[in-house]
Amino acid sequence: MTSNPNDTSARLMTLAAKRFRVDASTLAPEDDFFEKLQIDSLQALELLSDVEEAFGVEIPDYELQGVVTFAALAAKIDVRRV
Amino acid sequence: MTAVTAPCTLSHEAGIYELALHGPPCNEIGTTMLSALEDVLTRLDPAQGRALIIHSSLKSGFSAGADLRELHQGLVDRPEALHGPEIRAFLDRTHAVMNALDLLPMTTIAAIHGVCFGGGFELALTADLRVCDKTARFAFPELRLGVIPGFGGIPRLRRDVGNGLVRDLLLTGRSINAKKALDVGLAAQLVAPGQALEVARSMARQAIKFDPDAMTTCKRFMKPLPLAELELEKDHFVRLAQGPVLRAALDRFTSSTDVRPYLP
Numbered sequence: 001m002t003s004n005p006n007d008t009s010a011r012l013m014t015l016a017a018k019r020f021r022v023d024a025s026t027l028a029p030e031d032d033f034f035e036k037l038q039i040d041s042l043q044a045l046e047l048l049s050d051v052e053e054a055f056g057v058e059i060p061d062y063e064l065q066g067v068v069t070f071a072a073l074a075a076k077i078d079v080r081r082v
Numbered sequence: 083m084t085a086v087t088a089p090c091t092l093s094h095e096a097g098i099y100e101l102a103l104h105g106p107p108c109n110e111i112g113t114t115m116l117s118a119l120e121d122v123l124t125r126l127d128p129a130q131g132r133a134l135i136i137h138s139s140l141k142s143g144f145s146a147g148a149d150l151r152e153l154h155q156g157l158v159d160r161p162e163a164l165h166g167p168e169i170r171a172f173l174d175r176t177h178a179v180m181n182a183l184d185l186l187p188m189t190t191i192a193a194i195h196g197v198c199f200g201g202g203f204e205l206a207l208t209a210d211l212r213v214c215d216k217t218a219r220f221a222f223p224e225l226r227l228g229v230i231p232g233f234g235g236i237p238r239l240r241r242d243v244g245n246g247l248v249r250d251l252l253l254t255g256r257s258i259n260a261k262k263a264l265d266v267g268l269a270a271q272l273v274a275p276g277q278a279l280e281v282a283r284s285m286a287r288q289a290i291k292f293d294p295d296a297m298t299t300c301k302r303f304m305k306p307l308p309l310a311e312l313e314l315e316k317d318h319f320v321r322l323a324q325g326p327v328l329r330a331a332l333d334r335f336t337s338s339t340d341v342r343p344y345l346p
Contacts, residue, residue, distance in 0.1 A: 034341050039341070040341040042142065042197060045257065048219075049216070053259070058258075058259075058262065060254060060256035061255070061256050061257050062255065062256060
């Protein structure tokens, strides 16, 4: 079964909202999550740990170079879901 | 009784020592932390404590690694001819501390949360056992800076896990999460966020019940110090650290104000 990228983005934004205590309804797939969540690279690693656990995937850090939007991160997650 | 030595604190109760790291922002290991650890080592008495727990009381994590800002300052301030000898002298001191921790005649446990990178990872690898909470992440980002781990990381990681993982961590600079650390045997136990220290205390209370001779014999037998490799690692690090790649990477690191990851 192929996962729906939109679902992945929505789940990802819910995870991010919970982790950084923001209202999920204020987040959009094309948002720059560093800017929108006002997080640094170490906090991004916290989100990565949440993502890996929630989606049951491993995402090496180097896959995230240049990835700044929820939609782009969701695409990386979908590639790893087997 | 509690003795304070910034940026870490050594305490002792019921036969168990606890070494709390608390040097902000994330327990970077430079000359200040090194001096503090040297002092701690002089105060650890196997007759008084049969276990040592190393943990961080900072929210950010166990340790982000070597103090890169201090290293950069040294490369900027000191004459080039002295870079090699001074880096070598610092590594000699660091290895002496790491080796002494590694060989302590007591059961050592690292309780880890959050970031455990580079030199911090190398410190954790001196421990006999590692307890990780779910937030822990491990990485050796050194190759991203044009060097290799210099505090004994490669020989100690090779001692504990398979070479496939060692190469993956080193040659890509990636980080792994706590669950993966447990799966590959890097972590002895995985616990809920915020619980690593309590679980480490429980482990320590169990460990100190055992006969000291049996415990130290077991340690010597199961966890030999890879001395030849450790010496070789220092040679490689000193050579690479004098090259232009590290200097350029540290220039970028110290001048960057971007919140996004800057490493290649």
